[in-house]
Each structure stands twice: as structure tokens, then as C-alpha cells.
């Protein structure tokens with residue numbers, strides 16, 4: 001008999017009297033609505049399905065949710081749960097009916113329905129889902145909705161005054177109200193029928209009888225369980241059969257109760273042998289290492305399965321080795337999927353078992369614990385959780401008997417690197433490892449080099465190359481690439497080039513490396529790092545030659561970063577010689593090169609260049625030359641009405657201009673911006689600076705300046721054209737340094753921000769700090785690092801203001817973490833300025849079409865309380881000249897973002913990366929990051945400052961012109977980021 005689970009259910013399904021759940025067909029079925037007296041509808045898919053019957057008086061509660069894992073349905077404050085609950089109850093009290101629908105009626109709507117049932121009857125989630133799936137066997141809740149329901153269950157249980165019913169057989173059903181009793185009986189009856197059978201189909205479609213096949217034939221042969229026969233074969237049929245209480249997907253991917261245990265006849269999933277198996281009392285087999293794969297999709301199933309496994313293990317006293325091993329594997333898979341809290345509690349559990357008196361096999365428990373700790377440590381390193389990793393290493397050391405192995409140290413060193421190049425701690429680990437009699441492995445050396453490279457620790461990096469050789473090994477390309485990077489960052493370009501030729505010899509000898517750096521092969525990375533090493537010192541001839549070698553001898557097509565760095569090297573040389581002609585020639589050389597490199601063209605982000613050029617044409621058509629206000633208005637009009645471009649936008653610029661206008665004395669006169677793009681923010685700075693300084697006092701004192709750093713040479717060229725058209729481009733022979741002002745204006749510096757800052761700092765050496773306002777609007781990883789570069793390079797003073805854009809959307813968690821850490825260290829005052837901005841994002845449904853959304857963003861504002869102009873033990877003087885004031889550099893360790901911020905940064909990175917290759921659901925991302933950052937900040941007692949002094953711009957009319965009002969987030973319900981599609985232009989500011 002075909003199981004009901006195989007049926008496709010169309011239309012509405014009755015859950016109980018007066019309550020229906022359905023799909024889009026049900027939503028438009030007037031006959032159904034009238035026949036069932038449906039007077040209220042909860043539309044969970046307002047974007048996809050219109051409110052069909054509003055016009056005939058049906059009341060709607062509409063939500064614009066996506067059927068996506070990132071969608072928040074059940075918010076922590078229970079706004080949605082309460083709203084829907086009362087909406088349903090009101091209809092039922094009036095003996096009318098309610099339809100809850102989405103597009104397919106299987107996920108969003110069922111999530112709302114489940115929350116209602118749980119609240120109404122005080123049922124646990126499992127029981128509710130069992131009931132719902134008896135009514136709607138094709139239930140297919142998104143895993144994250146289940147997770148939200150799980151949290152909802154916890155909250156409701158805490159608040160509930162009456163006991164929760166978790167099971168159909170709990171004893172309190174006798175006292176049930178008539179309605180609930182009816183539901184119980186309905187459910188029990190449904191279990192007598194065909195639903196009890198779960199039929200699985202073999203891949204060829206033929207029905208396959210369920211069968212348990214133990215790989216060891218039931219003889220408890222661990223070896224055969226570990227590596228079953230046929231494990232190497234691909235496409236081996238995996239029979240998954242269930243009996244009991246665990247919820248999971250079936251072979252067709254349907255979610256439902258699949259019994260009390262998973263039984264895998266695992267003879268290799270896609271050719272991948274299974275791992276450790278846990279054999280339960282009834283002879284079931286749990287492939288613990290397969291968990292992650294199996295349950296990634298379903299956190300709920302995961303947690304249930306884990307609980308089940310644990311209680312079984314506890315029941316059995318964890319006595320036998322397979323249990324301990326399975327425990328270790330479970331911890332590994334838990335950490336691997338980022339469920340730290342679960343993993344750490346598992347570890348604590350295992351530790352207390354191991355420490356317990358009378359464990360039946362303490363030796364194997366200790367081994368299992370060591371294995372679990374090591375596994376968790378490796379996962380912590382991958383997850384950039386240095387804090388967790390070092391804690392775990394310590395616990396391994398305490399276990400003794402070599403538990404803290406060389407690999408554990410290597411993983412810990414890697415964690416230091418991944419958590420932001422914490423090379424000092426990594427070095428300390430290296431020495432401790434040696435002190436404990438452990439020889440560093442190749443992994444440890446490579447991890448150490450990964451710490452040193454980005455931090456410019458070139459001496460340490462060379463020392464490691466030397467040690468690898470001394471220990472009889474051969475440094476591979478990976479090691480060379482990192483060492484070349486370290487030398488480059490430290491300005492040792494000549495050593496970088498020498499190392500590159502050694503690495504090339506290595507590749508020629510066939511001793512390269514299979515590793516990769518940022519997705520590129522290491523031999524390619526060696527070239528890349530060497531070209532970057534030429535950027536700051538302006539070694540443009542070498543850079544261009546390397547580009548050629550890279551292609552001719554390496555066979556690699558240069559990408560944007562490499563061509564851009566060569567270009568910037570040319571520009572830096574041009575700037576040094578104050579010769580436009582040279583810069584022009586260098587620019588041509590780089591552009592010619594990019595034209596000849598097919599792949600480079602693709603990587604050149606021509607899309608950005610095209611948009612920038614379109615904007616430039618629009619400005620020429622719509623603004624007069626020399627009319628700064630007119631040019632800014634044209635940029636903003638183009639942004640809001642014609643095409644979205646990644647400019648700062650007027651709401652944010654209003655705040656920036658206000659900062660320039662109203663900053664405390666001595667005031668903002670010199671601005672450094674990272675990420676100039678077409679110069680929109682630079683234009684706004686120029687306008688505010690002009691207003692503040694021009695016409696004030698003696699003309700020499702009126703000068704102001706903006707340095708705009710932009711890595712994309714072709715975009716930077718467009719920016720120069722626009723700035724020139726607006727009449728604010730600095731004269732061409734304008735020196736970058738601040739000591740020799742010869743007029744006000746904006747100077748565009750081409751190249752990576754870190755290079756630009758170093759060039760400025762070098763030219764500026766020996767002078768008082770000059771940057772009054774630093775604006776960060778480029779790559780998220782660079783925000784805090786560039787502030788530190790500017791600070792340590794002597795560019796920032798006490799009272800300098802640093803503003804980071806996009807802190808909430810798309811998110812700059814590291815900058816927030818850095819701001820908070822600096823503020824705690826007494827180095828600055830930090831605040832988050834909330835803004836409600838309208839943005840256009842590309843619609844994920846129709847590629848390249850645009851979606852207008854209103855969303856919240858935060859500007860992170862740091863006001864330095866200590867600059868590099870201050871004498872205090874942390875600062876050392878470097879140079880003094882007769883005519884110039886003392887210059888200083890800071891030698892203290894930079895404040896670092898706390899580890900929790902790194903995970904969020906990864907998340908932002910993932911989304912930004914995927915937006916480069918395809919459409920992204922930005923609204924869902926906005927909602928997710930709002931929740932995660934909000935929760936994190938709440939735990940730190942921080943919240944955006946709604947009464948920030950920088951916010952009242954529009955109200956005061958302080959920043960005239962095109963700005964519309966800055967309306968900041970007051971009502972957090974609005975954070976659902978409703979679509980403003982269909983709203984009239986001009987209603988919201990841009």
C-alpha cells in the first residue's frame with residue numbers, strides 16, 4: 001500500500017475544527033473560504049501570494065516571510081506568536097474559521113501553526129510535530145524554523161504555569177478537555193493506519209522492503225563496523241530505516257517521525273566509508289560521524305538524536321570503547337557544525353564521566369576524552385575560535401600522557417593565525433611545544449607562517465624557513481608565499497623577490513604544494529605576494545615585470561589584486577616624483593596589461609567600472625561643471641532613481657557632513673577615506689569642509705584636504721573625473737604629505753588602503769598627526785587594521801574621529817569588536833549611530849532587477865582619547881626636526897575584536913562572496929545579522945545610541961541640500977524589513 005507520505009496534498013488541510021493550513025491554491029479558493037466560514041487568513045507569504053479576499057471582508061494578517069533558513073518567524077519577544085495566537089483565538093471564539101497559508105503549506109505556515117498548538121495545548125514540540133504530520137504528512141519545515149520552534153518551546157515552557165505534555169502516553173490525558181481529547185484520539189487513530197508504515201523506495205523507483213543489515217552480521221566486530229565491506233564502492237545503496245521517535249527526512253526528503261533510532265546499513269555513502277558506530281541495546285547502529293552530514297539539514301533531529309545517544313550512553317555507563325569513540329565522534333561533528341555550546345557541554349559530560357569513580361574502563365574513557373578534546377580543538381581552529389582552542393589545549397595538557405600532541409599544538413597555532421594573526425601567542429606556543437619535548441611538525445611551521453605573513457613578521461618567517469630546512473625538510477610554496485608576504489608587508493621587497501626565485505626553483509623541481517591560499521595555488525600566491533611587496537615602495541618596473549613573468553613562466557593570468565597592486569606601485573612612484581606623466585604612462589602600461597590578460601579582464605570588476613562610467617555620463621548631463629551641490633544631487637539621483645551603485649548615500653553622508661560641521665575644536669580639516677569608489681562621500685566631505693573652513697580667517701588657514709584611497713584604478717580614474725568636474729579635485733602636483741599644503745581639494749590615491757596609508761605615513765614621518773576624520777567604507781577585514789596602521793603610522797591624534805560605514809548592514813562585526821575593545825582600553829569613545837536608510841538591492845528572484853528596501857544600518861564612530869601625539873609610556877618618539885614638531889609611533893599592542901565577532905565576520909564574508917557569483921537574499925541577511933549582532937551586543941550591554949549628537953542633522957537643517965530626513969530605528973518590529981515595493985519615490989530618504 002502506498003504510504004500517505006507519498007501523496008501530494010493540494011489545497012487546505014483541516015487541523016481541527018475552524019483551523020486550516022494550506023497552500024496558495026487554498027488561498028484563492030473562494031468556495032473553500034465560503035463553505036468553511038473562513039473569516040480570517042494568516043498569509044505567511046505576502047510577497048508571493050496576494051490577499052485575495054480582502055475586498056470581500058476577510059481579515060488578513062500578512063507576513064512577508066521567505067521560505068529560507070535565515071528567515072526569523074518566531075522572534076524572541078513573541079510578537080508573532082502572540083499576534084497569530086490572538087488572531088486565531090478571536091476567530092474560533094466567534095465560531096468562525098482561520099486559514100494559515102504559505103505557498104506550499106508545508107513550512108512557514110506550519111511553523112506558525114505549530115507555535116499556536118504548542119501554546120494552546122501546552123504540548124512539547126515533538127508531540128506537536130507528530131500531531132501535525134499525522135494531519136499533513138508532507139510537512140517540510142525548514143531546519144531553522146524547527147530550531148526557532150525549539151527555542152519557542154523552551155520559552156513557553158519557562159513561562160507556562162501548567163506542566164507541558166511531551167508524550168501521547170503521558171498519564172494526564174484523562175483530565176483533558178474535550179477538544180484536546182478529541183485531538184489525541186484523532187492522532188492515536190491515525191497511527192493505526194498506513195501511516196505507521198514507512199515505505200522507502202530504492203533509487204530505481206522499485207519499492208524496497210525495509211530490512212536491517214548489520215555490517216558485522218551482529219557479531220559486534222568493531223573493525224567491520226568501522227570499515228564495512230564495500231566501503232570503497234561508490235553509489236552503494238544506503239538503506240535508512242527507522243523505528244522509534246527520531247525525526248528526520250525520509251528517502252524523498254520529507255520530514256517526519258522516523259522512529260526512535262536511525263539504522264544505517266552503511267556500506268559507504270557516496271564512496272565515503274562510515275566512521276565510528278554506536279551500537280545500542282537493541283542492536284541498532286548509529287553512525288556518529290555521519291551525523292553531521294545527515295542532520296546538518298535538521299537541527300531539531302540533531303538535538304533529539306544527540307539527546308537520545310547521550311541518554312543511552314549514560315544508561316550504559318560509557319563503559320565500552322565504541323561508546324567513548326562515538327562520543328568523541330559526536331563531539332567532532334558537533335564542533336564541526338559550529339554548535340559550540342552543545343560540544344562543550346558534551347565535553348564536560350565526558351570529562352566528568354572520565355573523572356568519576358568506578359568507571360568500568362577508565363583507560364578507554366581517557367583515550368576517548370583525549371580524542372574528543374583534540375577533535376574539538378581542530379574544529380575550534382577552523383572556526384577561528386582561538387579562545388576555545390587554547391582552553392582545550394590546556395585541558396589536553398592536564399590530561400597528561402602526551403595528550404597534548406604536536407598536532408594539538410599545530411592546531412592551536414593555526415587558531416592564533418585564523419583569529420587575526422596573533423603571532424606572539426603562536427610563537428609562545430611554539431616555544432612551549434619545544435619545552436615539552438615535541439618537535440614542531442610541518443603543520444605547526446605552516447600555521448606559524450600563516451600568522452607571520454599578514455602581520456609582516458619577516459624575521460620570524462625567515463627563521464621558520466630556516467628551521468624547516470634544518471630539520472631536514474623542504475619548505476614548500478605555501479611556506480614561501482607566506483614568507484614573501486611577511487617581507488612584503490614589512491617593506492622588504494628585495495627579500496620578497498629573492499624568495500620568489502627560490503620558490504620558482506622549487507616548483508621547477510616538482511616540490512610545490514597542494515595547499516592553496518585564498519583559493520589560489522601557492523605558486524601563484526608567491527607571485528601575487530611578490531607583486532604586492534612592490535606596491536608601497538613604488539617598485540613599478542619590478543611589479544610590471546613580475547606580472548609578465550607570472551603569465552609567461554608561471555602560466556597564471558593576473559587578477560585584479562595583482563594588476564591593481566602593480567598599478568598602484570606605478571602611481572606611488574609617480575606621486576613620489578610628483579610627475580603626472582610617469583603615473584600616466586604607468587597607468588597605461590597597467591591598463592594595456594589588463595587588456596591583454598583575458599582572465600584579468602573578467603576579474604577586473606568591469607561591472608563596477610561600467611556603473612561608474614554610466615554615473616559619470618549622467619552627471620555630465622544633469623549637473624553644471626563646478627556646481628558641487630549639483631554634482632552631489634546628480635550622484636544621489638542616479639543612485640536612487642536610475643541604478644544602484646555602492647555609494648555612501650545621503651542619509652549616511654548627512655551624518656558625515658554633520659561630523660565635519662560640528663566636530664569639536666580644532667575641528668575636522670583633513671579627512672582620510674578608505675574605499676573612495678566614484679567619490680560620492682569625498683564630494684560630501686568636500687562640501688562640508690568648504691562650508692566649515694572657506695572664508696574663515698587668513699586664507700592659508702582655510703585649507704582642507706581629503707585623501708581618498710581606492711584600490712580599483714579604473715574606478716579611481718572615473719572618481720578623479722567627477723571630482724574635477726565638481727571643482728574639488730586637488731591640483732595634480734599636489735603632494736600627499738600634509739606638511740606642504742598648496743591648496744584645498746580631494747586627492748585620489750590608487751591602491752590598497754594599507755599601501756596608501758603606509759605611503760601617507762612615510763611621507764608624513766616627523767610631523768604632528770594630521771588626520772582629523774578617518775572614514776572606512778571598503779573591505780570589512782581592513783577596517784580595524786587600517787585604523788591601527790594609521791594610528792601606529794603617526795597619522796591620528798587625540799580627538800581624531802574614525803567612522804566605519806555599514807556596521808550593521810551588511811555588517812562590520814570586527815570593527816564593532818575593535819571599537820568596543822579600544823573603548824574598554826580607554827583609547828577611544830565608541831558609539832554606534834543607528835540610521836534607517838533606503839537601499840536598492842538586487843532582487844534575488846529576478847537577476848539584476850532592483851528591489852527597494854528600507855533597512856537599518858549603524859555607523860560606528862570612534863573618537864580617539866589617545867592619539868600618537870601624546871606622551872604616555874605607550875608611545876615612543878622617533879624623529880624630531882628643527883622645523884617640525886615631534887613625530888611619534890605607537891608601540892603598544894593594538895586592541896583586538898573579541899573572538900565572538902570573528903564568527904559573525906565570516907558570516908558576512910560568506911554572503912558578500914556569494915553575492916559576487918549570484919543573487920543574494922539581502923533582506924534575509926539583514927534580518928539574520930541584526931539578530932546575531934543584536935544578541936551579541938546585548939550580552940555585552942551595548943546598544944546603538946539613538947540620541948547620538950550626530951543624528952539631528954535633518955531636523956536642524958544643518959546639512960542643507962538634497963538630504964532627506966534621517967529616521968532612526970525606534971520600532972523594532974520594523975526590523976522585519978518590510979518591502980517598500982510600490983511605495984512612492986521620495987517617501988524615504990536615500
Ligand SMILES: C[S@@+](CC[C@H](N)C(=O)[O-])C[C@H]1O[C@@H](n2cnc3c(N)ncnc32)[C@H](O)[C@@H]1O
Nearest residue numbers: 647648675676677680681711752753777778779
Ligand atoms: C562601498 S565602495 C565606497 C563608496 C564611496 N565611499 C562612496 O561614497 O562613493 C567600496 C570601495 O572600496 C574599494 N576597496 C575595497 N577594498 C579596498 C582596499 N583594501 N583598499 C582600497 N579600496 C578598497 C572598492 O574597490 C570599492 O570601490
